[in-house]
Amino acid sequence: xxxxxxxxxxxxxxxxxxxxxxxxxxxxxxxxxxxxxxxxxxxxxxxxxxxxxxxxxxxxxxxxxxxxxxxxxxxxxxxxxxxxxxxxxxxxxxxxxxxxxxxxxxxxxxx
Amino acid sequence: xxxxxxxxxxxxxxxxxxxxxxxxxxxxxxxxxxxxxxxxxxxxxxxxxxxxxxxxxxxxxxxxxxxxxxxxxxxxxxxxxxxxxxxxxxxxxxxxxxxxxxxxxxxxxxxxxx
Numbered sequence: 187x188x189x190x191x192x193x194x195x196x197x198x199x200x201x202x203x204x205x206x207x208x209x210x211x212x213x214x215x216x217x218x219x220x221x222x223x224x225x226x227x228x229x230x231x232x233x234x235x236x237x238x239x240x241x242x243x244x245x246x247x248x249x250x251x252x253x254x255x256x257x258x259x260x261x262x263x264x265x266x267x268x269x270x271x272x273x274x275x276x277x278x279x280x281x282x283x284x285x286x287x288x289x290x291x292x293x294x295x296x297x
Numbered sequence: 298x299x300x301x302x303x304x305x306x307x308x309x310x311x312x313x314x315x316x317x318x319x320x321x322x323x324x325x326x327x328x329x330x331x332x333x334x335x336x337x338x339x340x341x342x343x344x345x346x347x348x349x350x351x352x353x354x355x356x357x358x359x360x361x362x363x364x365x366x367x368x369x370x371x372x373x374x375x376x377x378x379x380x381x382x383x384x385x386x387x388x389x390x391x392x393x394x395x396x397x398x399x400x401x402x403x404x405x406x407x408x409x410x411x
Contacts, residue, residue: 195337220399229301230340230387230402272339276398284330284355285389285400289339 188213190275192288199263200296207258207291209247209273217275219249219256220285224270233271234258243267263295298323301403303388309409310378318373318406320388328391329371330400333357333384340387346371378410 189212199205211217219236233242236249236256247258256273273288304319322329330345332355342355346365360382362374371390375382385407389400 222402229404230389232399232401235399284342284345285340286342287332287340289337 188217188275188286190273190286190288192271192273192291194291195289196292196294198294198296201265202262205260205263205267205293205295207271207273207293209256209258209288211254211256211273211275213254213275219247220274220276221245221247221256221258222272222274222287224272224290226269230272263293265295265297268293268295300324301388301390301401303386303403303406305406306404307407309411310375311411312378312380314378316375316378318375318386318388318408320371320373320403321369322371322388322390322401323369324390324392324401325368326390326392326401327368328393328398328400329365330355330389331361331363331371331373332387332389333382334387334405335384343373343386375408380410382408383410384408 191210221233222230223233224230234247245260249256270290270292272290274285276285301322327348331343332340334340341357344363346352349368352363385405387405388403391398391400
């Protein structure tokens, strides 16, 4: 079954520290992986797509098909990075591109 | 472009009442969807549509109806509200169907059923 797992409900780091938000997925086909971010009481915003291989707001994420992971990383966390982060998976063929979300990780960056 | 808009922002219903959550997008997107967001559960897909006149069920469709008479609008109807439907509801859209493409989310509707 298709599944996205984010093992940490809450991740707390100090400003300037590195941060890694973990995401593992279960899917037998060729998934597309995303990271979405939700700042306090705002709508979800797309942060990264694995196919873009870009860095947004200092965040990067690499798809590791061998480990079925798509961890989100940033070398130096900022207070404004505090938010809820969701990893999501979309398949190409079966479900018309529907997104399957993990349960989310709340990142708290302390001053 | 206004993007994806949702009304109302907040709503309180009594058990058994019905209501419609509105969602509209002005980006000519083919694909639209509704999710509910609950603490510790992430976002779960309720219904989705791949074009006008076409809708399908997601993971948690029970108690909800949808229709897609135009490309722009995708309303979500609660037929007989229950406390278990207390949640934040997000509408989303993307410009094409068939491959994973980024979805753009509305601001959400916070619904409380008493």
